Every structure is written in C-alpha cells, then in structure tokens.
Amino acid sequence: MAEPEESLEIVNEKGEVLGVARRSEIHGDPSLMHRVVHVLVFDEEGRLLLQKRSLSKDVAPGRWDTSVGGHVGVGEELSLSAMREMEEELGVSGREIEFLYSYVHSNPYETELVSTYRCVYSGDIRHNAEEIDEVRYWSLEEIKEAMGKGILSDNFEDEFRTFSDRHTPRR
Numbered sequence: 001m002a003e004p005e006e007s008l009e010i011v012n013e014k015g016e017v018l019g020v021a022r023r024s025e026i027h028g029d030p031s032l033m034h035r036v037v038h039v040l041v042f043d044e045e046g047r048l049l050l051q052k053r054s055l056s057k058d059v060a061p062g063r064w065d066t067s068v069g070g071h072v073g074v075g076e077e078l079s080l081s082a083m084r085e086m087e088e089e090l091g092v093s094g095r096e097i098e099f100l101y102s103y104v105h106s107n108p109y110e111t112e113l114v115s116t117y118r119c120v121y122s123g124d125i126r127h128n129a130e131e132i133d134e135v136r137y138w139s140l141e142e143i144k145e146a147m148g149k150g151i152l153s154d155n156f157e158d159e160f161r162t163f164s165d166r167h168t169p170r171r
Helices: 078-090 140-146 154-166
Strands: 007-011 017-022 033-042 048-053 068-071 098-106 111-120 132-138
Touching (some): 007 033, 033 078, 033 154, 048 078, 068 078, 078 111, 098 154, 111 154
Parallel strands (some): 033 111
Antiparallel strands (some): 033 068
C-alpha cells in the first residue's frame, strides 16, 4: 500500500497558516508558500556539512545542498521539525540547535518560508541513502568558489548568501 501524500501548510510571509494542500499541489505553484527548515551543521573547525542530493529527487537532483532541509509538518513546531529532519537525513539526534533567521526563497518551481538553525557536530553521520548520495564538510572558501557553477542547488546558494550577509560562523 502506498504512503499517503504529504500535506503542507500554505503560509504568508509572517508564517501565518492560510490553509493546507498536498505537496504535489504546492510544488510547481510558486504562489503557494510553504514552511521549510534548514539546519547548517558546522564542525569544530568551522567547515559546513553539505549533502549531495540523490538523482531521484524532484528538486536539485545531484546538486550539493544545505546540511539538512525539509518540510515542516502540519501543526509541527519549527525546532522539532529541524531536529526530526536532522535525525531522518543524517542520523544525528539529541544535539542542541540555535535559531538563526527566517527568509523567503522563491524560484519558478516553489516559494518557501525558510527557518534556519545552526548546529555544531563532528560525530558520525549515517545519511539517508534514499535521499542523499554523499555528505562532506566544505570550507567556506570552497563553497564561495563553487557558487554560480551549477554544483550547488539554487536553494543552498540563496541560503549561503543569506547566512554570509547575517552571520560569521563561530568555532
């Protein structure tokens, strides 16, 4: 039996819920903004973990992306969503996360209200092989060098510009 399709909340720029729709209705219609969480996972040296998205993904297949990213469940609290996604994608749990900022990311495919968190972690990572082909830590200079070359997802490039404008990573 097939799993039921994921439902997502449609929100405004303040995060106020306007309704609920199926993922397939929201993706492909950038007029329907939905909530997502990102977690930027840094190691002790200040390098940022990126994930290489599976070729089977409908958004940015085969591109390097934010450490952790996922949809917020209907009625789910943002930090709990971020911790759930960290465990689902990287096998990392019980770590402290710090809220950094929110911003709107939009492209011809979708519009997201992104809430970004930060975590410092240097332990074992057991990435979800169905969603992620590879993970590795990148220096911020390596990321800057890869920008605009089709290596990174447009979502992550937007995230990195936002992060760079607002924060200097702490070690």
